[in-house]
Amino acid sequence: MKLPGGKKLDARAASTRAIGRAAKQARQASKPATKRGRRVSKEDARAGAALGKALRALGVKDGKVTVVAGLAGHRARVKIEVGVEALGLLAKAIKAR
Secondary structure, three states, rough: EEEEEEEEEEOOOOOOHHHHHHHHHHHHHHHHOOOOOOOOOHHHHHHHHHOOOOOOOOHOOOOOOOEEEEOOOOOOEEEEEHHHHHHHHHHHHHHHH
């Protein structure tokens, strides 16, 4: 078996570790790594972080703001977890944004 670096590997005589390294080299040389899946834009992530910061500034300590990737071709979604007693503060934090 010929490796990307030009070396040859005898698969029958090679150790398991050597075969593993050779396979890794072949995978790395065959194609560049591609980013898969959907991502959250930096702008959307910053908006979510700002909302979380505003909630904490208003005294909501157990609130949680999570920004997740939206459907293909759409912007991200925001998941907000706060206690019922903090709904008024959540509205204030959203308006302050």
